[in-house]
Amino acid sequence: MVKNLFYLFLVLVGTTFYQGKNISEKTKLDYFCDLLAPANVTVTSITHTAATVSWANDPNTSDYILRFRPVGNFPWSSPTVPANQNFYNFNGLMSCTAYEVQVAKFCNNVPGTWSTVVVFNTKLNYCTSESVNSGIMHLSNVTVTPSSTGLSQMISNSLTSLYTDYRPDATRKVYLTWGSANNTISATKTGAVNPNAAFVTVWIDFNANGTFEASEIIMNSTSSSAAVSTNTFSVPSLASVGGNISCAVTMRVIFSNTAVTNGCGTFGYGEVEDYDVYLSTESNLAVSEVNKNREISIYPNPSSDILNISGISIDIEFEIYNAAGQKLSEGKTKNKTVNVAHLVKGVYFIVLKEKENSRFKFIKK
Numbered sequence: 001m002v003k004n005l006f007y008l009f010l011v012l013v014g015t016t017f018y019q020g021k022n023i024s025e026k027t028k029l030d031y032f033c034d035l036l037a038p039a040n041v042t043v044t045s046i047t048h049t050a051a052t053v054s055w056a057n058d059p060n061t062s063d064y065i066l067r068f069r070p071v072g073n074f075p076w077s078s079p080t081v082p083a084n085q086n087f088y089n090f091n092g093l094m095s096c097t098a099y100e101v102q103v104a105k106f107c108n109n110v111p112g113t114w115s116t117v118v119v120f121n122t123k124l125n126y127c128t129s130e131s132v133n134s135g136i137m138h139l140s141n142v143t144v145t146p147s148s149t150g151l152s153q154m155i156s157n158s159l160t161s162l163y164t165d166y167r168p169d170a171t172r173k174v175y176l177t178w179g180s181a182n183n184t185i186s187a188t189k190t191g192a193v194n195p196n197a198a199f200v201t202v203w204i205d206f207n208a209n210g211t212f213e214a215s216e217i218i219m220n221s222t223s224s225s226a227a228v229s230t231n232t233f234s235v236p237s238l239a240s241v242g243g244n245i246s247c248a249v250t251m252r253v254i255f256s257n258t259a260v261t262n263g264c265g266t267f268g269y270g271e272v273e274d275y276d277v278y279l280s281t282e283s284n285l286a287v288s289e290v291n292k293n294r295e296i297s298i299y300p301n302p303s304s305d306i307l308n309i310s311g312i313s314i315d316i317e318f319e320i321y322n323a324a325g326q327k328l329s330e331g332k333t334k335n336k337t338v339n340v341a342h343l344v345k346g347v348y349f350i351v352l353k354e355k356e357n358s359r360f361k362f363i364k365k
Contacts (some may be wrong), residue, residue: 033060035112038086038103043120048096048208049347051120054087055103063106071098071119075300077365092346093122094363096248124210126250127264129272130163137191137198138271139255145184148177156275163272167250174251174277179237185219186230187253198270199256200229203263204277205249206236212252212263222259235279248276296352302363305341309333309352317353322346340364 038055045052053066062084067076081088093099100119105112138160145153154174156166166172176183187200202219203212221229252263256270296311309316315333320340322328328343338350343364352358 033107037113057086068101140190141188302365
């Protein structure tokens, strides 16, 4: 009898210990799997169409959710984040667009608190370059003259500097046309010690990859007795951002006492200047037309199937291009809408053909 009671006691103790262990582990899991907002949300590797968002990993929380959208009154997009992954790669973003993104934990099938909104702009980050001394020689003028009718000349007069970023300056924008020839650029060399023999090298990042390549050099002036270096150049017919008038690539001008091969780094004497270059498919697109406020608009953007066109009274002709400038489709709007369901995910441009063509970029999600 005593033996049986002792055996029963051991069974009960073991059951209690086992159940206590289960309860303890479950309580521990619930306690450590919290719903606090993830920390250190950052966006890196930003290009015209891609970016990577990452956040501090919580070893007790294997699942996360995120949402992003263009800044403004747009619907959120919520892609799936793989388990045990504290980053996500965005692709197919609209170039030169401000986006906002938030991340949250997903704990026991319950969404947690969203992180603080992080805003990033899809643009290219270029290498740095500057001189050590610009007092002896510098650029006093850079002028770009488009060959296309209706595009204005860009004239940039300047004083001495090691490096100047003129891209934020609305008065120093360069406008060029796809496939155009006989555009001209000139650079005026100024200095106390015969700067005419120095080098003037100019790149335009036509393929929008963030690198100044040898094939993108539009002027390479070496020793010359002239104070002004001048050259003519062409714009590739399939420049990467052609047709996207709201997005610019960079033109880098380097005036240096030694040859600079890749547009990057530091050199002895001279100056570096950066400019925004906007590329268009229309040869008669005046600068004033670039920034004017059109009444026509499209929505929603991003879109999964239907684009609505507002600001038109009747159905009109349209054309759709991909980011490389290739025409994919054309037709006529139906009830002031365009069906884009057949397009794969990515960035596109739609041209609405009225008295004055209107071009809009949109993303197919």
